[in-house]
Amino acid sequence: MPIESPAIHWLDDHLLLLDQRRLPAHTEWLDVRDAAGAADAIRQMAVRGAPAIGITAAYGLALEALRLGPGASAARLAPALDVLAASRPTAVNLFWALDRLRARFDGEPGAALGKRLVREAERIHQDDQAANQRLGELGAALLPPNASLYTHCNTGALATGGHGTALGIVRSAWRNGHLKMVFAGETRPWLQGARLTAWELMQENIPVTLVADSAAGLLMARGQVDAVVVGADRIAANGDTANKIGTYNLAVLARHHRLPFIVAAPDSTLDPAMENGAGIVIEERDPDEVRRFGGTAMAPDGCPVYNPAFDVTPAELITAIVTESGVIRSPDRQALADHFARRPS
Incomplete structure (x- = not known):
């Protein structure tokens, strides 16, 4: 199913998040391009809600892999995983989503790893939409x-x-x-x-x-x-x-x-x-x-x-x-x- 979310938009190489701290008076979007930016958005409650936190964390890890490009590997992504996992401790969806991406670490590293993580993050987003409907x-x-x-x-x-x-x-x-x-x-x-x-x-x-x-x-x-x-x-x-x-x-x-x-x-x-x-x-x-x-x-x-x-x-x-x-x-x-x-x- 297509991804049509009012608050989270994936645009191939970056993430747009509706800044929920500014609603309802203002509609402003955050441009997120790495794991640190995604973790900040979660920690500061620009994005909130357990499923949305998990989706954002997944995209954040995928963005980090894209940023690393040919150097992307499980070892080099470990600090990003730690930063995202520490952003909010209560919502289990955060850790569940990161575990799903971690399961995609096996295989070719570098640019191929980034593409795998993007696909998995998109699947998490789509799966959540379908789950909510049901x-x-x-x-x-x-x-x-x-x-x-x-x-x-x-x-x-x-x-x-x-x-x-x-x-x-x-x-x-x-x-x-x-x-x-x-x-x-x-x-x-x-x-x-x-x-x-x-x-x-x-x-x-x-x-x-x-x-x-x-x-x-x-x-x-x-x-x-x-x-x-x-x-x-x-x-x-x-x-x-x-x-x-x-x-x-x-x-x-x-x-x-x-x-x-x-x-x-x-x-x-x-x-x-x-x-x-x-x-x-x-x-x-x-x-x-x-x-x-x-x-x-x-x-x-x-x-x-x-x-x-x-x-x-x-x-x-x-x-x-x-x-x-x-x-x-x-x-x-x-x-x-x-x-x-x-x-x-």
């Missing part, structure tokens, strides 16, 4: 008619190769006539829900209402939410799921109000080597992301800040995990093992 349809089938959904962070075409994960379910439900409304939590401190999710949905005329994160409980208590749909950055072997900070709060609220809590993620987000959520590394970010906003102080200078980028939702709070190869209902260690056994190799 999981979108599977997830939409779980929703009641005329559903009002609550979602968190941004899990759409901006965060993936295209279509989206949780927002892929939203898009598919809208196209199938089964969606009434999306409530988008603003998602502090980076406001991905306000800046990105609301923007994406409004581009397609999908009904969206932006709410403060702290309004979620009231909406549920008033019966205005039928299900919560979120993405994931890493899913452990027992079903524990790491996602944007605030997801765990929503899962607890959904359980109290007896609402389905649905996690949407491609199979590449499942990490069978991770025993449970306790082992997932939680990235902690710059305190000024909380203390300041848009250059304006929002707290006293020097105020201590705890700024984790993610939290972990225990599997027992999750109604279903939706991937492109199936729905894992009431996820636990056995359900995940059965899914791994069923999915195509």
Whole structure:
């Protein structure tokens, strides 16, 4: 299938990334030409979302091989691999994508290696688009008619190769006539829900209402939410799921109000080597992301800040995990093992 992504464009010898820090006010593109540039874009959140991070890292390694030209080899690409792997620690898609490219190191080095890595990066991009379409349809089938959904962070075409994960379910439900409304939590401190999710949905005329994160409980208590749909950055072997900070709060609220809590993620987000959520590394970010906003102080200078980028939702709070190869209902260690056994190799 063709690669048609609104946020990631491969142009034969360089990569264009939509700078998501500038949305919705400005549409600006970053020109990335090596692994260091790709790692900077990931680290600084110009590109974000687990699948998009993996795709960008893959292209970044391929760019490094192209830059090295005849000198490209596994040994000379090792520093680039390390830089990319260190860019963000929580999203397993990053390491999965780099492992796919590393598997292409065997064979002729030099220019041929660069071409192999480009082809593999393009396949990762295409595969993610196809996966999102499939999981979108599977997830939409779980929703009641005329559903009002609550979602968190941004899990759409901006965060993936295209279509989206949780927002892929939203898009598919809208196209199938089964969606009434999306409530988008603003998602502090980076406001991905306000800046990105609301923007994406409004581009397609999908009904969206932006709410403060702290309004979620009231909406549920008033019966205005039928299900919560979120993405994931890493899913452990027992079903524990790491996602944007605030997801765990929503899962607890959904359980109290007896609402389905649905996690949407491609199979590449499942990490069978991770025993449970306790082992997932939680990235902690710059305190000024909380203390300041848009250059304006929002707290006293020097105020201590705890700024984790993610939290972990225990599997027992999750109604279903939706991937492109199936729905894992009431996820636990056995359900995940059965899914791994069923999915195509």
